[in-house]
Amino acid sequence: xxxxxxxxxxxxxxxxxxxxxxxxAVDAGEIHALIGPNGAGKTTLINxxxxxxxPTRGQIRFDGHDITHTPQHQRVRLGLAxxxxxxxxxxxxxVLENLELAVQARSGSSxxxxxxxxxxxxxxxxxxxxxxxxxxxxxxxTMVAQLxxxxxxxxxxxxxxxxxxxxxxxxxxxxxxxxxxxxxxxxLIARLSQNLTILLVxxxxxxxxxxxxxxxxxxxxxxxxxxxxxxxRANPDVHRAYLGxxxxxxxx
Amino acid sequence: MTRSLWRYLVPLGxxxxxxxxxxATGLEFYTGLITKIMIFALAAxxxxxxxGYGGMVSFGHAAxxxxxxxxxxxxxxxxxxxxxxxxxxxLVLCALLAFLIGSICLRTRGVYFIMITLAFAQMIxxxxxxxxxxxxxxxxxxxRPDFGLFELSDTALYYLTLAxxxxxxxxxxRLVNSRFGRVLQAIRENESRAAAIGYPVYRFQLVAFVIxxxxxxxxxxxxxxxxxxxxxxxxxxxxxxxxxxMVILGGVGQFWGGVLGAAALLVVEExxxxxxxxxxxxxxxxxxxxxxxxxxxxxxxxxxxxx
Numbered sequence: 268x269x270x271x272x273x274x275x276x277x278x279x280x281x282x283x284x285x286x287x288x289x290x291x292a293v294d295a296g297e298i299h300a301l302i303g304p305n306g307a308g309k310t311t312l313i314n315x316x317x318x319x320x321x322p323t324r325g326q327i328r329f330d331g332h333d334i335t336h337t338p339q340h341q342r343v344r345l346g347l348a349x350x351x352x353x354x355x356x357x358x359x360x361x362v363l364e365n366l367e368l369a370v371q372a373r374s375g376s377s378x379x380x381x382x383x384x385x386x387x388x389x390x391x392x393x394x395x396x397x398x399x400x401x402x403x404x405x406x407x408x409t410m411v412a413q414l415x416x417x418x419x420x421x422x423x424x425x426x427x428x429x430x431x432x433x434x435x436x437x438x439x440x441x442x443x444x445x446x447x448x449x450x451x452x453x454x455l456i457a458r459l460s461q462n463l464t465i466l467l468v469x470x471x472x473x474x475x476x477x478x479x480x481x482x483x484x485x486x487x488x489x490x491x492x493x494x495x496x497x498x499x500r501a502n503p504d505v506h507r508a509y510l511g512x513x514x515x516x517x518x519x
Numbered sequence: 520m521t522r523s524l525w526r527y528l529v530p531l532g533x534x535x536x537x538x539x540x541x542x543a544t545g546l547e548f549y550t551g552l553i554t555k556i557m558i559f560a561l562a563a564x565x566x567x568x569x570x571g572y573g574g575m576v577s578f579g580h581a582a583x584x585x586x587x588x589x590x591x592x593x594x595x596x597x598x599x600x601x602x603x604x605x606x607x608x609x610l611v612l613c614a615l616l617a618f619l620i621g622s623i624c625l626r627t628r629g630v631y632f633i634m635i636t637l638a639f640a641q642m643i644x645x646x647x648x649x650x651x652x653x654x655x656x657x658x659x660x661x662x663r664p665d666f667g668l669f670e671l672s673d674t675a676l677y678y679l680t681l682a683x684x685x686x687x688x689x690x691x692x693r694l695v696n697s698r699f700g701r702v703l704q705a706i707r708e709n710e711s712r713a714a715a716i717g718y719p720v721y722r723f724q725l726v727a728f729v730i731x732x733x734x735x736x737x738x739x740x741x742x743x744x745x746x747x748x749x750x751x752x753x754x755x756x757x758x759x760x761x762x763x764x765m766v767i768l769g770g771v772g773q774f775w776g777g778v779l780g781a782a783a784l785l786v787v788e789e790x791x792x793x794x795x796x797x798x799x800x801x802x803x804x805x806x807x808x809x810x811x812x813x814x815x816x817x818x819x820x821x822x823x824x825x826x
Contacts, residue, residue, distance in 0.1 A: 317715065319711070319714070319715070338719065339714050339715070339717075340714065340717045340718055340719040340720075343715070343716065343717030344717060348715075348716075349715055351711075351712075351715070355709065355711060355712050355715075356709065356712060357705060357708045357709050357712060358708070358709070359708060360705075360708065368701065368702070368705050368713075368716065369716040369717075371698060371701070371702070372702075372716045372717040372718055373717060376698075377698040377699060377701075377702045377718065377723075378698075378699055378726070379697055379698040379699060380693065380694050380697050380698075380699045380700075381693050381694075381697055382693075382697060382698075383693075383696045383697065384696065384697055384698045384700075384701050385696065387698075426712070426715075426716060427715075427716075429716070430716055430717055
């Protein structure tokens with residue numbers, strides 16, 4: 268049963284077609300990796316799924332709802348949370364303050380003008396549970412701007428988790444990480460996938476082949492192949508379009 | 520706790536005993552000056568709520584200030600005398616106006632937002648001065664309304680303004696530390712992330728915009744009581760700039776920024792006007808120094824964080 272399906276999704280920016288008649292189905296419970304060369308339209312796709320961009324054509328279905336025109340904040344409430352390729356956090360806030368904001372967003376209305384939010388201990392408690400899960404408890408009261416890059420990337424995922432999603436859209440979670448850091452991220456994603464469906468956009472092929480149950484390949488805004496990792500590895504089109512270039516060599 | 524409580528009670532006590540002392544020593548002029556400072560403190564604090572806490576650089580805040588004042592003038596001219604009618608009318612009108620202007624302007628960002636808020640305020644300015652029967656460019660006399668319970672003398676107005684200012688500041692202090700206030704500041708810090716974790720950004724900004732506009736209208740109607748006159752100057756873009764200067768001088772996003780900025784700017788203007796007709800040059804220099812050397816304004820000099 269597909270949790271997320273994209274049908275004929277198309278996004279044009281003026282004359283440029285970034286996503287072109289794209290079809291994709293992500294099953295509940297799987298880690299589905301989305302790979303493709305730079306400029307293939309991966310982030311544009313994520314932006315449409317989460318609602319930051321409106322598609323030009325096509326339909327997005329999530330968990331039985333047609334969410335093509337649903338505003339972003341309601342999609343989060345339905346259970347779709349995303350991370351950003353370029354770290355996008357509340358930099359001048361502490362780690363806990365970042366997470367509390369995300370917890371607050373899904374725990375009742377925030378149109379309350381009178382009572383001090385600091386007295387709502389449950390926000391802090393839930394935020395602390397997430398730092399524990401991330402292994403960032405020792406950073407609870409550190410300003411985000413002072414975290415290492417790897418820690419910031421972990422908090423990116425943490426903020427999405429704090430939304431208690433059914434599905435995570437991870438936009439290059441390993442971007443700019445060293446091998447040790449990305450190892451830890453692989454571990455975290457594997458752990459999260461026990462309870463969550465994950466759409467993983469990633470350039471790190473080792474991570475993709477270790478994590479993904481299915482892989483889709485996006486080239487020039489179109490899914491050219493979709494299947495199990497072995498099928499993708501063996502697919503000649505994929506080799507030509509993507510994997511071949513990834514190793515630097517050119518195959519005649 | 521007790522120390523911080525004294526920090527509020529001492530200035531409040533001084534303000535409470537000031538009018539009789541001024542009266543006894545023949546310095547009644549200063550009762551008026553302080554009334555004016557308190558009115559501008561309210562207006563600047565309302566701007567600080569959206570500019571400082573919300574990151575919305577509205578360059579049209581004078582619109583609500585002026586409309587508040589004009590509502591008093593026009594209604595009293597049309598024969599309405601009860602403050603219990605005039606006040607709610609002015610506040611509702613300013614809230615509606617802020618809702619209309621905000622719901623359009625908040626679809627833009629950055630320089631466009633600054634320009635479109637300015638454009639709306641200027642539109643209102645030209646509409647108002649085109650009404651000959653309401654004084655046109657000369658402005659309109661605004662009789663003090665009837666409160667029923669007391670006569671609105673200069674001293675009564677002083678205390679009324681003080682009470683309104685204290686109540687409004689208390690409400691704003693509650694607001695910025697509430698759930699709503701936290702989200703508003705988070706949106707200022709990082710709008711796209713706030714949206715990504717599930718906040719309807721536009722709705723939060725619009726509500727803050729309406730609250731700020733209403734508070735500015737409240738200040739405007741007090742201004743009309745103070746001068747007993749609604750001047751088109753209250754609506755002009757220079758007035759928006761004046762309020763913005765107060766916020767920048769006092770401290771953008773600092774809780775006392777509006778109050779300190781209004782007090783500092785009006786006192787400096789008062790002093791410099793006594794020395795030279797080129798007083799605006801002095802004000803400009805002081806603002807320049809603050810921006811260069813104390814970017815968090817006067818409130819920042821005291822080393823306390825705003826929120």
